[in-house]
Amino acid sequence: MARDYYEILGVQRGADDAQIKKSFRRLARELHPDVNAHDPDAEEKFKEAAAAYEVLSDPERRRLYDAYGEEGLRGRGYAPDMDAFGSVSDLFSAFFGSGGFDAAFGGGRRGRGGGTQGGDVVVAAAIDLADAARGTQVELSYEAAALCPVCHGNGAEPGTPIVACERCGGTGQHQRVARTAFGQLVRTSVCDVCDGDGRVPETPCHECQGAGLVREQRRVAVDVPPGISDGQRIRLTRRGHAGQNGGPPGDLYVVVRVREDERFLRDGEDLVTVVDVPAPLAALGTSIEVPTFDGPVPIDVPAGTQPGDTIVLRGRGLPPLSRGRTGDLRVVVNVAIPRRLTREQRELLERFAETMTDDNTRSDEGMLAKLKRVLAG
Numbered sequence: 001m002a003r004d005y006y007e008i009l010g011v012q013r014g015a016d017d018a019q020i021k022k023s024f025r026r027l028a029r030e031l032h033p034d035v036n037a038h039d040p041d042a043e044e045k046f047k048e049a050a051a052a053y054e055v056l057s058d059p060e061r062r063r064l065y066d067a068y069g070e071e072g073l074r075g076r077g078y079a080p081d082m083d084a085f086g087s088v089s090d091l092f093s094a095f096f097g098s099g100g101f102d103a104a105f106g107g108g109r110r111g112r113g114g115g116t117q118g119g120d121v122v123v124a125a126a127i128d129l130a131d132a133a134r135g136t137q138v139e140l141s142y143e144a145a146a147l148c149p150v151c152h153g154n155g156a157e158p159g160t161p162i163v164a165c166e167r168c169g170g171t172g173q174h175q176r177v178a179r180t181a182f183g184q185l186v187r188t189s190v191c192d193v194c195d196g197d198g199r200v201p202e203t204p205c206h207e208c209q210g211a212g213l214v215r216e217q218r219r220v221a222v223d224v225p226p227g228i229s230d231g232q233r234i235r236l237t238r239r240g241h242a243g244q245n246g247g248p249p250g251d252l253y254v255v256v257r258v259r260e261d262e263r264f265l266r267d268g269e270d271l272v273t274v275v276d277v278p279a280p281l282a283a284l285g286t287s288i289e290v291p292t293f294d295g296p297v298p299i300d301v302p303a304g305t306q307p308g309d310t311i312v313l314r315g316r317g318l319p320p321l322s323r324g325r326t327g328d329l330r331v332v333v334n335v336a337i338p339r340r341l342t343r344e345q346r347e348l349l350e351r352f353a354e355t356m357t358d359d360n361t362r363s364d365e366g367m368l369a370k371l372k373r374v375l376a377g
């Protein structure tokens, strides 16, 4: 039983965006594996919190979740899929930027002068196999850090000066001296007031509280090329978090998840499907319809088709992502032996069986070759 998203984040149902954000940041700080190495469940708990935040921080998803629960999200393809991210650090950078834990929660290094590049954002998009075959466009919404519109990123209330940081005397660093059994140990750490800049706004910007960045909800339409495979990433440059101190923005990575199609298995560019053909029709030869992405297509099943025989439809698979040829559709024939015979059918089959000779079942294949084929299947 999945836990309630509000419960996971430890907020009331009526919590506003700021409370939800704050609670998630607190949880992320506690649960990050860099900090919480002793709790083996920390990674799972972090993923759970990220999933809850992903839903509750998006007004449309939150409304669906409130009204219909997780079912409602799944129905619209909005269910969070934290496994789409390779690792916790991928997941972490999706929410906080690629600077890692230090950059997200302070103590990180910031370049002077050139600014710091913004973090990358990773979002997942789930598409159907048919869309992977044809190519599609997906609309995504994601949250990213943007330059504060009031202070334009410098963190100072407009018209107020930026001054040397008092806490570190403008050096951007603290030195702490610890007495240990081995003597004095000097530890240098980044100033937690100015984040290593050495300069702070005298009056912090009222909009961003001096951070220079604000969270922004963005929508983007992403072209997914035909032939894409599950787990492949599409990179959109400069669509990630805004940079700091004039640094360039990071990139947006879209991890494409391809949903399974109950009609087909994918094998590279090839598709494999299984069709049932009743034994008498397999013996006589028949015409059947097989599913393709362009609708059902008739194919001939030759007389004497055996269980497991494969009929190949050239070029009915998926297109190659870059170069190469379009794959095939491999139709595996499952010869269905009739069951629950009526009296008449039984009599007919009995009469048929009496007429059978060795020639009816003799195959051109030797016994060993047949065994190998069956065992390989």
Ligand SMILES: [Zn+2]
Residues within 6 Å of the ligand: 148, 149, 150, 151, 152, 153, 155, 156, 205, 206, 207, 208, 209, 210, 211, 212, 213
């Ligand atoms: Zn601002």
Ligand SMILES: [Zn+2]
Residues within 6 Å of the ligand: 165, 166, 167, 168, 169, 170, 171, 172, 173, 191, 192, 193, 194, 195, 196, 197, 198, 199
């Ligand atoms: Zn400082």
